[in-house]
Each structure stands twice: as C-alpha cells, then as structure tokens.
Amino acid sequence: MLLRTSNLTKRFGGLSAVSGVDICVEEGQIVGLIGPNGAGKTTLINLVSGFLRPTTGSVFFDGRDVTGKKPHLLARMGIGRTFQITPIFGEFTAFKNIVASFYLSADRSLVGSLFNTSTYRKKESSIDDLAEESLRLVGLTGVRNELARNLPHGYQRVLDLAMALAIKPKLLLLDEPVSGMSQDEIELALNAIRKVHAQGTTVLLVEHNISIVMGLCDHIVVIDYGCKIAEGSPDEVRKDEHVIRAYFGGDYAA
Amino acid sequence: MKQKQREPFRIFGIIATIVMVFIGPVIVSTYYIHLATLVFIYIMATSSLRIVHVSGQISLGHAAFMAIGGYTSAMLAKHLGWSPWCAMPAGAIAAMMCGILIGFPFSRLRTIYFTMASLFFGIMVTNMVGLAPGLTGSWLGLARIPRLFGSSKVPYYYTFLVLTLITLLVLYRIEHSRVGMTLKSVAQSHLAASSRGINEAGIRILALSIGAFFAGLSGGAYAHYAGFISPVTFGVMPSILLLVYLLAGGKRSFAGPIIGTAVLVLVPYVMGEFKGYAPYFQAVVILAVIFLIPEGMTSLFTQIASRVRERQERRRTSKYAS
Amino acid sequence: MASQVAGHTINVLMISSIYVLVALGFALVFSVMRIMNFAHGAIYMIGGFICYAFWVTLGLGPWAGLLLAMLVTGLFGLFVEKFCFRPFQRDFEKATLMAIALVIVLKTTADLTVGPLSRSMPPIVPGSVRIGTIVLGADRLTVFLIAAALLTAFTLLVQKTKMGQAMLAIAHDPEAASLMGINTHRISALVCATGCGLAGLAGGLVGSVLVLHVMIADTMLVKVIEVVILGGIGSIGGIWAGGLAMGVVDGLGPYFLPAVFSEPLGLALVIAILVIRPQGFYGHGM
Numbered sequence: 001m002l003l004r005t006s007n008l009t010k011r012f013g014g015l016s017a018v019s020g021v022d023i024c025v026e027e028g029q030i031v032g033l034i035g036p037n038g039a040g041k042t043t044l045i046n047l048v049s050g051f052l053r054p055t056t057g058s059v060f061f062d063g064r065d066v067t068g069k070k071p072h073l074l075a076r077m078g079i080g081r082t083f084q085i086t087p088i089f090g091e092f093t094a095f096k097n098i099v100a101s102f103y104l105s106a107d108r109s110l111v112g113s114l115f116n117t118s119t120y121r122k123k124e125s126s127i128d129d130l131a132e133e134s135l136r137l138v139g140l141t142g143v144r145n146e147l148a149r150n151l152p153h154g155y156q157r158v159l160d161l162a163m164a165l166a167i168k169p170k171l172l173l174l175d176e177p178v179s180g181m182s183q184d185e186i187e188l189a190l191n192a193i194r195k196v197h198a199q200g201t202t203v204l205l206v207e208h209n210i211s212i213v214m215g216l217c218d219h220i221v222v223i224d225y226g227c228k229i230a231e232g233s234p235d236e237v238r239k240d241e242h243v244i245r246a247y248f249g250g251d252y253a254a
Numbered sequence: 255m256k257q258k259q260r261e262p263f264r265i266f267g268i269i270a271t272i273v274m275v276f277i278g279p280v281i282v283s284t285y286y287i288h289l290a291t292l293v294f295i296y297i298m299a300t301s302s303l304r305i306v307h308v309s310g311q312i313s314l315g316h317a318a319f320m321a322i323g324g325y326t327s328a329m330l331a332k333h334l335g336w337s338p339w340c341a342m343p344a345g346a347i348a349a350m351m352c353g354i355l356i357g358f359p360f361s362r363l364r365t366i367y368f369t370m371a372s373l374f375f376g377i378m379v380t381n382m383v384g385l386a387p388g389l390t391g392s393w394l395g396l397a398r399i400p401r402l403f404g405s406s407k408v409p410y411y412y413t414f415l416v417l418t419l420i421t422l423l424v425l426y427r428i429e430h431s432r433v434g435m436t437l438k439s440v441a442q443s444h445l446a447a448s449s450r451g452i453n454e455a456g457i458r459i460l461a462l463s464i465g466a467f468f469a470g471l472s473g474g475a476y477a478h479y480a481g482f483i484s485p486v487t488f489g490v491m492p493s494i495l496l497l498v499y500l501l502a503g504g505k506r507s508f509a510g511p512i513i514g515t516a517v518l519v520l521v522p523y524v525m526g527e528f529k530g531y532a533p534y535f536q537a538v539v540i541l542a543v544i545f546l547i548p549e550g551m552t553s554l555f556t557q558i559a560s561r562v563r564e565r566q567e568r569r570r571t572s573k574y575a576s
Numbered sequence: 577m578a579s580q581v582a583g584h585t586i587n588v589l590m591i592s593s594i595y596v597l598v599a600l601g602f603a604l605v606f607s608v609m610r611i612m613n614f615a616h617g618a619i620y621m622i623g624g625f626i627c628y629a630f631w632v633t634l635g636l637g638p639w640a641g642l643l644l645a646m647l648v649t650g651l652f653g654l655f656v657e658k659f660c661f662r663p664f665q666r667d668f669e670k671a672t673l674m675a676i677a678l679v680i681v682l683k684t685t686a687d688l689t690v691g692p693l694s695r696s697m698p699p700i701v702p703g704s705v706r707i708g709t710i711v712l713g714a715d716r717l718t719v720f721l722i723a724a725a726l727l728t729a730f731t732l733l734v735q736k737t738k739m740g741q742a743m744l745a746i747a748h749d750p751e752a753a754s755l756m757g758i759n760t761h762r763i764s765a766l767v768c769a770t771g772c773g774l775a776g777l778a779g780g781l782v783g784s785v786l787v788l789h790v791m792i793a794d795t796m797l798v799k800v801i802e803v804v805i806l807g808g809i810g811s812i813g814g815i816w817a818g819g820l821a822m823g824v825v826d827g828l829g830p831y832f833l834p835a836v837f838s839e840p841l842g843l844a845l846v847i848a849i850l851v852i853r854p855q856g857f858y859g860h861g862m
Contacts, residue, residue, distance in 0.1 A: 049449065051445075070448070070453075071448040071449055072447075072448045072449075072450075072451050072452055072453045072454065075448070075449055075450060075451035076451045080449065080450075081449050083445060083446075083449075085445075087443035087445040087446040088442075088443060088446055089438070089439050089442040089443055089446060090442055090443075091438070091442055092438075092439075092442070096435075099435070100435050100436070100438075100439045100450070101446075101450040103432075103436060103439075103450050103451050103452050104450070104451040106432045107432065108432065108433070108436070110428070110433060110460070112431075112432070113427070113428060113431035113432050113433040113434070114424065114427055114428060114431070114433075116427075116431070120431075120432070124432065160446075163446065163450060164449070164450075166450060167450055167451050312668070312669065312672070314672075365668060366610070366612070366668065369612070369672070370612065370801065370804075370805070373801060374801055374802070374805060374846070377798045377801065377802075377843075378843055378846075378847065381843050382843075489794075490794060490797075490798070491794075494614070494676050494679075497672075497676075498673065498676060501669060501673055505669075530684070530687065530688055531684070531688075533680045533681075533683070533684040534680075534681065534684055536680060537677040537680045537681050537684075540673050540674075540676065540677040540680075541677055543673065544664075544670050544673050544674060544677075548670070
C-alpha cells in the first residue's frame with residue numbers, strides 16, 4: 001500500500017472540509033477521486049501533499065507516517081502533484097521550467113554552483129537530457145522556448161504535469177488536470193497521464209468530468225461533504241445509489 | 255536575459271574594466287579617484303542586495319549588514335589591533351551570520367511583511383550602537399579607524415576595484431547557476447518550488463546570508479577607507495537608497511545594480527555647489543523609473559541595442575530585396 | 577510626591593497619545609490601500625513646521641497654527657493619495673518607490689528651507705494647573721487632551737459610522753468591498769487625508785512642548801513602525817495598546833534607567849513581541 005489515510009479530518013473554524021476519510025492507494029493504480037463541487041477533494045489533496053495540516057487523522061506514505069510534514073519534504077519522499085491554479089515559473093521558458101523542477105537531481109551545493117565542478121556539470125548535463133525527454137513525453141517539444149506565462153492555459157497544465165514528473169514521484173497527485181481545457185488539450189493531457197502511469201507511477205487524480213475518470217481509472221473513490229461515500233471499480237461506483245444521489249439529487253436513485 | 259541581450263553588456267563591461275584599471279587613475283584627479291572608490295563600495299553593496307531581491311525578498315534594511323560588517327571590522331582593528339586586511343573578512347562573516355540568524359524568523363514572511371521587518375531590522379541595528387558606547391562610539395560615531403593604506407587614494411582604488419570585480423564574479427556565477435535558478439524559482443512560485451522539493455525558507459536564508467556577506471564586506475571596506483563611521487552612515491536612508499539604486503538600475507538584469515549605483519551615487523557629486531538639490535534629482539530619476547522605464551536604466555540600453563539591431567536587419571533585408 | 581506621579585502619568589499619556597495619533601494614520605493607509613507610506617514621518621515633521629510658520633512667523637497664534645497645519649497636511653494627503661498612491665495600488669514595488677521619492681522630496685525641501693536648526697513654539701496653554709495638592713504643567717496636559725479628544729473621535733468614527741464600516745470592509749477584502757458598492761477611492765482619499773492631517777497636527781502639538789527639527793521625521797517613522805509591530809497593523813485597538821506601551825517605555829525609561837538601557841528598551845520590547853507573538857498584541861496572523 002503506497003498511500004493510506006486514516007480518519008483524516010480537516011476543520012476550518014466550525015466547518016469540516018474533510019471528515020474521517022480513509023483511503024488506500026495501491027502501487028501501480030490509477031485512482032480517481034470524484035465528488036460534487038465543494039466536496040473537499042482539493043482539500044484532501046492538499047492534506048496528502050503537505051500543503052495543509054490535518055486537524056486529526058494521519059497520512060501514511062510508503063509505510064511511513066508523514067502526517068503534517070512540509071511539502072518539500074514530501075516531494076523528496078516521492079509525492080508529486082499538480083495544481084488547479086497551475087503555478088509555474090512564468091519568467092522561465094517551458095524547457096527551463098522543467099530543468100528547474102529537476103532540483104532534486106541536481107548538485108545543489110553552493111560549491112558546485114560557484115566553482116562549476118565536474119559533478120555539477122555532469123548532473124546539469126544529464127538534467128538537460130532528462131528535461132528534453134520529459135518535454136517529448138508530454139508532447140510539448142514544440143513550445144520548448146516559449147516563456148511559460150505566454151503559453152495557453154492547457155499547455156501550462158501539461159507543463160505542470162511534466163514538472164511534477166521531474167521529482168521522479170512514486171505517487172502523482174493530479175488536481176483537476178483537464179479542467180478548462182479544449183478537446184485537443186484534453187487528449188494531450190490524457191495521453192501524457194497514461195504514458196506516465198504505464199511507466200510505473202501511481203496516480204491519484206481529482207476530476208470533475210466523470211466520463212474521463214470512468215475511462216481512465218481502475219479504482220474510484222467518491223467524496224461528498226468531506227466524507228467518503230463510495231468506492232470501487234468504475235462499474236460499481238456508477239451504479240452506487242449514494243453516488244447517484246450526491247450528483248443528481250434524490251429523485252434519480254435507481 | 256537572453257544570451258544575445260547580454261552581449262553588449264559583456265563587451266561594455268570588459269572595456270570599462272580595462273579603462274578603469276589602466277587609464278583611469280593615471281589621467282584623472284584625486285577627486286575622481288575618490289568618487290570611483292566610493293562607487294565601487296556601493297556597487298558591491300547594491301549587487302549584494304540584488305541576490306536577496308532575486309529570491310523574491312524586497313529588503314529595506316540591507317545597509318544594516320554593511321553596518322554589522324563595518325562596525326565589526328572597525329572595532330576589531332581599532333580595539334584589538336587586528337590588521338584591517340583580517341578584520342574586513344571577519345566583518346563580512348559576522349554580517350553573514352547575522353543574515354542567517356534573522357533569516358530564520360524573517361524569511362517565512364510574505365513580501366510586504368518581510369519588507370517591514372527588514373526596515374525594522376535596519377533600525378534595530380542602527381540603534382544598537384547605543385548599547386556599548388565605549389566600543390562603538392555611540393551616536394557620535396567611531397573615529398580613527400585604522401586604514402588600509404596611507405594617505406594616497408590610488409591603492410584604495412585598485413584594491414576596491416579588485417574586490418568589486420571578485421564580488422561581481424561570485425554573484426554572477428551564483429545567479430547563473432543551479433543555485434540562482436532555484437532562487438528565481440522560489441521568487442516566481444513558492445507553490446511550484448516547494449512541490450518540486452525546494453526548501454523555500456532555506457533557499458531564502460541562503461540568499462540573505464550571501465547578500466549579507468558581501469554587504470558586510472563593503473561596509474568594512476568603507477570603514478577602513480573613510481576612517482570614520484556612524485549609525486547614520488549605514489542607517490535607514492542608506493538602506494532605502496540601496497534599493498532605489500537597484501530598482502532604478504534595473505531589477506531584471508545583473509548589470510542593473512552596477513549602472514543604477516554608478517549613476518545615482520555620482521549625481522550629488524556632479525552637481526557641485528548645487529549638492530543640496532541632488533536628492534531632487536534622485537527623486538526625479540525614481541519617478542522616471544516608475545513612469546517611463548519600469549525595468550530600470552539597463553532596459554534603456556537593451557531597448558537601444560535591439561532597435562539598432564532591428565535597423566541593421568531591415569537594412570540588410572532591404573538590400574536583398576532591391 | 578503626588579505631583580511627581582501625576583506629572584509622569586501625564587507625560588506618558590501625552591507621549592502615547594501622540595504616538596497613537598501618528599501611528600493610526602500610517603496603519604490605516606496600510607490597511608485600506610496596502611501601501612506603506614514611508615513619508616508619514618516626514619509629513620508629521622512638515623506639519624510641525626507649518627504650524628510654526630502660521631503660529632510664530634505669521635503670528636496667528638496656536639489654534640490657527642494647529643488648525644492650518646492639520647488642513648494643509650490633510651490636503652497634501654489628498655494629493656498624495658490621488659497622484660502618488662492610487663495609480664500604484666497593485667504594484668508594491670512601484671508604490672514603495674513612490675513613497676521613497678516622496679520622502680526624499682519632503683526631507684530635502686525641509687533641509688533647504690528650514691535648515692539644520694531646531695525651532696520650537698511656546699506652550700499652547702502656559703503655566704500650570706492645580707488639582708487639589710497636585711500641580712501639573714498645563715502645556716503637556718493640553719497636548720494630551722487635544723490628542724486624546726481627536727483620537728477618541730476618530731476611533732468612534734471608524735467603529736460607529738457607515739464610513740468607518742466601509743473602511744474596515746476594504747481593509748478586510750478590497751474586491752468584495754467594491755463589489756458591494758463601496759466607493760473605495762473616496763474612502764482611500766478620506767483615510768489618507770485624515771491620516772496625514774492627524775500626523776501634521778501631531779507635529780504641531782509636539783513642537784509646542786518639545787522641539788522641531790528635520791530629524792524628527794526619521795525618529796517618528798521609526799516609532800510608528802515599532803508601535804505598529806507591537807500592536808499589530810490590522811487593528812485599531814492594537815495601535816492604541818502599542819502606542820501606550822511605547823509611551824510608557826519612552827516616558828518612564830529616561831527617568832528611571834541610565835541612558836544606555838532606556839534607549840534600546842523600546843527596541844527590546846518590539847523584538848520580544850516579534851519573537852513571541854509576531855502578529856502583535858491584537859493582530860491577525862501574517
């Protein structure tokens with residue numbers, strides 16, 4: 001079990017954004033996290049990636065208790081993520097964005113940078129190659145030298161994905177990776193996600209678009225009002241009456 | 255800046271250095287040598303502010319590091335008899351350690367609050383001279399600081415020229431390497447940076463301590479050149495002016511602090527008897543930067559350079575067309 | 577003995593009220609416009625000299641002097657808000673540069689017109705006041721009463737009137753406030769004008785009990801920042817508390833401690849707060 005949460009709860013003042021959520025993600029799965037607007041999905045992702053501290057409950061990654069650890073430490077342990085608001089390094093080119101994201105693979109010492117040591121040069125050179133490869137994987141080679149802030153929104157999201165891969169994550173958390181994208185961009189993104197998963201990365205993705213999730217994931221977790229209301233394979237979830245009620249209101253229950 | 259854009263600066267820089275090394279001191283009077291020496295010191299200080307700025311922190315208290323370096327070096331030399339050559343690096347290290355120390359609480363603050371805290375830090379350091387008046391000379395200042403050389407200005411000129419070149423070299427190297435890239439990443443998006451494994455606070459502390467080191471060095475240089483320092487020398491106004499030099503010169507380019515400092519420091523001196531009005535001119539420069547050239551003076555040069563290049567391109571293509 | 581205690585008390589209250597008077601303006605401009613007005617200390621200083629000009633040089637007397645000082649600095653505040661700050665509200669660097677340019681211009685003008693000499697004005701109300709067995713200096717008492725009256729009036733204005741509510745709303749969330757129909761520009765202008773006016777008035781008041789000198793611009797700016805850090809920039813109550821704390825330290829320190837300790841005492845207090853509770857007495861998290 002790669003990721004496990006136990007009774008994960010986050011309260012903001014009197015409001016419970018996430019309550020008592022237990023989820024399990026096995027290695028090699030693509031898990032989809034769905035639920036109506038405001039259900040607490042992004043909060044859950046933030047809790048698991050260290051950007052929010054849980055009020056109660058714990059998070060276990062790769063067997064270790066990582067509850068409350070800072071984001072950069074979780075990143076170093078192998079949790080990567082993308083964001084809904086796509087924070088990228090706007091002033092850098094697309095290529096440089098990825099190079100910058102390979103921070104963990106670089107010679108980070110001041111000495112290396114200052115004196116241009118052979119270790120430093122070797123690592124930077126290999127990072128350049130890896131970055132090129134990354135661009136090719138997600139299909140962004142064409143915009144290599146564009147400033148990231150000039151890229152269309154969909155391309156920025158895919159760039160975010162490529163950047164997340166730079167830390168060689170064991171678990172990739174994707175927060176609404178295709179929202180706001182055109183059909184072409186969605187194809188681009190989904191292809192990239194499939195390739196990434198095929199290479200062995202476990203994926204947990206939050207998404208609104210149910211049909212995409214049904215087509216992509218082998219296990220689905222449904223959240224509403226901060227609680228897990230269902231989970232299982234796409235077929236099981238599709239027929240679950242709690243899910244139907246949550247999305248479509250009471251009258252449509254089968 | 256793109257590779258092509260940096261070329262004119264590199265060429266200019268090399269020519270300027272040659273001029274300054276070989277021709278300058280021979281033909282100009284002592285007065286100008288003194289000015290140049292001062293400009294070197296402030297270029298060191300402003301460039302050290304730049305590396306803090308590049309990591310996304312806007313500091314209004316940077317001269318405090320000059321104060322720490324300057325006072326430490328001066329006191330070591332004056333009271334403990336250290337040679338100024340040893341005292342200056344010691345001052346720089348003292349400043350760097352203070353940078354690390356205040357980096358811990360301050361580097362977690364968001365922009366505006368960091369700026370206010372840095373302003374407060376500058377004030378605090380200035381006021382601390384009151385604590386040990388015997389050592390620091392309190393508000394009247396510390397006088398008769400042992401100097402590096404005798405009365406001639408020329409050795410100072412060369413020493414500080416070399417010191418400035420070394421500082422610029424080190425800072426340039428850092429800025430254009432992995433460390434510099436990481437600093438710039440944190441400045442652009444702390445979310446993206448931390449989710450890629452970058453310790454945001456740690457990197458900011460690193461930037462602050464590097465900046466503090468070179469500021470401390472420049473403070474020590476000043477102390478052993480002028481022979482006298484007081485809390486006003488490195489107080490609030492100098493801190494603010496350092497930031498003004500940086501922003502007026504151009505925050506997007508490494509040459510920014512160099513040009514900004516050179517222009518604004520020399521302004522009071524070229525005004526001669528109108529020295530009292532010099533601050534007005536500085537204010538005008540600031541307003542010009544705000545309204546006309548927000549990217550600073552260096553952007554003027556790049557604009558001119560690219561326009562010249564455009565005209566060359568046009569001439570070349572029109573030749574082939576006709 | 578009782579007179580001494582009373583004297584110290586009035587001294588502390590006077591100093592505190594002046595600090596709060598100036599710090600409120602600074603804090604409000606920051607809360608409403610998100611701009612740090614570094615020129616605030618200079619405006620305080622200029623207000624003092626304007627008061628001197630009307631009071632002494634033109635012989636118009638204390639009340640005319642104070643009133644005109646407040647008016648002139650208030651109008652200047654309007655000008656500053658419209659032309660210096662409003663255009664740059666979104667751009668922190670440019671706004672900071674603008675404030676710096678402002679300080680430079682104000683201080684240089686003062687340097688050139690007034691020069692390095694200090695001036696002072698005679699007490700607003702000369703002599704002393706007797707309450708039972710206690711004798712107090714009337715000048716400090718008057719300054720305290722005027723400052724306190726204005727402070728209370730202003731605080732009540734902010735807390736009770738619709739305009740005050742609007743100010744707080746903008747301070748909380750500027751976009752939401754303007755969506756609710758609040759004219760943010762008018763409120764900003766009002767806040768800036770009032771803040772500067774009060775600072776100018778404070779300068780005049782201080783000039784009548786202490787001295788006026790170009791340097792007080794810097795020292796007051798420092799004090800204001802210390803008060804604001806102590807009290808937390810987000811709350812008026814905090815500024816009151818911070819100002820009082822600072823007033824106690826600066827009012828009593830020099831009498832009871834050797835200069836070596838009394839000077840940095842305020843500083844130490846601020847550092848302690850920064851370490852223990854960075855948001856100040858009443859402030860919210862940063």
